[in-house]
Amino acid sequence: MSTVISVSGLHKSYGSNHAVAGIDLAIEQGEIFALLGPNGAGKTTTVEILEGFRDRDSGSVQVLGFDPATKGRAGQAWRDRIGIVLQSTHDAGDLTVFESVSHFAKYYENPKDPHEVINLVGLTDKSSALGRTLSGGQRRRLDVALGIIGAPELLFLDEPTTGFDPEARRAFWALIQDLQKSGTTILLTTHYLDEAEALADRVAVINKGKIIEVATPELLGGRATSLATVSWKGANGLESERTANPTDLIRKLTEIYKDEIPELTIKRASLEDIYLEMIGGADVSE
Numbered sequence: 001m002s003t004v005i006s007v008s009g010l011h012k013s014y015g016s017n018h019a020v021a022g023i024d025l026a027i028e029q030g031e032i033f034a035l036l037g038p039n040g041a042g043k044t045t046t047v048e049i050l051e052g053f054r055d056r057d058s059g060s061v062q063v064l065g066f067d068p069a070t071k072g073r074a075g076q077a078w079r080d081r082i083g084i085v086l087q088s089t090h091d092a093g094d095l096t097v098f099e100s101v102s103h104f105a106k107y108y109e110n111p112k113d114p115h116e117v118i119n120l121v122g123l124t125d126k127s128s129a130l131g132r133t134l135s136g137g138q139r140r141r142l143d144v145a146l147g148i149i150g151a152p153e154l155l156f157l158d159e160p161t162t163g164f165d166p167e168a169r170r171a172f173w174a175l176i177q178d179l180q181k182s183g184t185t186i187l188l189t190t191h192y193l194d195e196a197e198a199l200a201d202r203v204a205v206i207n208k209g210k211i212i213e214v215a216t217p218e219l220l221g222g223r224a225t226s227l228a229t230v231s232w233k234g235a236n237g238l239e240s241e242r243t244a245n246p247t248d249l250i251r252k253l254t255e256i257y258k259d260e261i262p263e264l265t266i267k268r269a270s271l272e273d274i275y276l277e278m279i280g281g282a283d284v285s286e
Contacts, residue, residue, distance in 0.1 A: 002029045003062075004154055004185045005050060010059035012045050019045045021209035023059070032176070032186045034200035036193075038279050042209040043189055050187070051084055051156055064153055080108050083152030083184075085143050087159040093132030097123050100131060101145050108150035121145045121175060137168035144175065148184070155179065157188045161195060173198055193272040207279045221274035233262035 005027040012020040020042045027033045037043040048054035049061060052068035052075070061068055066078040092100050101118055105111035118127050121141040126134060134142065140160060147155060157176070161169045169192075176199055180186060190196055196203050197217040204214045205221075218224055230249050231240040243249050246266050253261045269277075 083147035
C-alpha cells in the first residue's frame with residue numbers, strides 16, 4: 001500500500017494567527033480518511049494547501065507524489081488526478097445532469113464516460129432533468145459526479161451531507177463506500193461524528209493548528225478501553241456506575257435482583273464523547 005498524501009512540518013500563518021502549526025500526516029492509498037476539528041482548528045487551511053489552492057509557509061507536502069504548489073503543465077497534470085467536491089453545490093441549474101457532467105468531462109484528458117458516472121451516482125433516471133429541479137440529495141450526487149468525472153485517484157469531500165435527512169445521508173454513505181471499493185482514496189471533512197464513524201478507516205483530530213491524534217474511530221482517544229456507564233433502576237430510583245468491567249458489575253446486580261435487572265443500560269463513550277473531550281468541548285463544525 002502506497003502513501004497518497006504525505007505531510008511533514010506543515011506551517012501556515014495569517015499575521016500572528018498560526019492557523020497550521022507543524023502538522024505531520026500520512027494517508028494511505030484506498031482509505032477513507034476523516035479530518036475532524038472545531039471552528040478555527042486549521043483543517044480548512046490544511047485541506048486547501050493539499051488541494052493546491054493555498055500556499056504554505058513551510059514544511060513538506062506530497063500529494064500523489066507531487067507538490068501541490070507546483071505550477072504550469074506539471075501542476076495541471078497532477079490536478080487531473082484529483083477530484084474536489086466543495087461544500088457548496090454547483091450552480092449550473094439551467095443545464096441537464098448529462099449536460100453538466102459532459103461539460104466537466106471536457107476539462108480532463110482521460111475522463112470517465114458521462115453515462116457511466118451518472119449511473120454510478122444513482123442519477124440515471126434524472127439524466128435529462130435540469131439541475132435546478134433536483135432535490136438537495138440529488139444535487140449533492142451531481143456534485144460528486146462532477147468531482148469524479150476525471151477518474152481521480154484522490155477525492156476531497158468537504159461536508160458532503162450537510163442538510164441531508166437521515167435516509168439521504170445513508171444513501172450517500174453507500175455511494176462513498178462504492179467509490180472506495182473502486183480504488184479511490186478519499187479525504188473527508190465532516191462535522192457529523194456518526195458519519196466519520198460509519199465511513200472512515202482512520203480519523204485525525206486537529207485543534208489549534210496541530211494534529212492531536214490519528215487513529216481508527218474505535219481506538220481514538222482510548223475509546224476501546226474507556227469506562228462504561230452501567231445504569232439501572234434501584235430501590236431509590238435510577239442508579240449508575242462507571243466501570244472498566246461492566247460484566248462483573250452486571251453479574252453482581254444479577255445476584256441482587258435474581259431475575260431481570262430493571263431498566264438496565266450499558267453505555268460506552270461515543271466517538272462524539274471522545275472527540276469533545278479531546279478538543280475541550282468546542283463545537284464540531286467549521
